[in-house]
């Protein structure tokens with residue numbers, strides 16, 4: 543398999559340098575992964591990068607607006623299906639793809655690996671020892687997580703499975719997958735420890751926890767951080783370590799039933 547990158551011109555706080563649109567090719571057939579936002583110059587850049595390759599499908603990792611909206615317009619122009627794990631705003635897949643299902647191209651096969659957490663529909667795609675992760679794992683920035691229990695399970699699901707390289711949805715290529723996934727897991731455990739400590743010391747709301755735990759982080763990132771803190775608190779509640787009572791979070795002995 544050959545892999546080429548077309549970087550979308552949508553840099554930002556949540557997108558880093560922009561969305562990575564990956565073109566995977568094997569023999570003369572290709573798949574486009576995460577075509578990105580609907581920006582005419584980006585569409586032109588993808589088409590020119592495709593050259594004479596015969597595209598078989600346009601595939602998205604999840605339906606967020608920085609990954610999926612260009613999928614259907616591009617697929618229509620190429621006369622191929624837009625494929626994704628779920629519909630979303632601005633994205634109506636022609637074909638849904640579930641865990642374990644695959645798309646063949648040339649002599650290769652792209653296999654879906656459901657990795658919920660960032661979003662319920664987040665899906666990675668494996669081709670041999672390479673994994674295309676969307677926002678499940680991003681080069682150089684912290685992932686916003688909707689469901690922390692799912693997310694931690696989905697991190698473990700991509701560790702120790704013989705990967706050589708990760709092509710993330712944003713940021714640089716990752717050449718030591720197991721070490722980086724291990725770092726992600728320890729970062730989450732550390733955050734969880736800090737959040738539990740904050741609740742035990744009296745921080746009763748998501749906002750109060752963010753102020754305490756993310757004090758050293760750019761305030762512009764406090765809103766996405768709040769999403770992850772909320773997800774951490776719900777996981778800690780599932781684990782029986784905190785409770786939501788009378789409009790506030792509490793931890794420690796008073797959290798016991």
Ligand SMILES: [Zn+2]
Nearest residue numbers: 606608677711
């Ligand atoms: Zn993204």
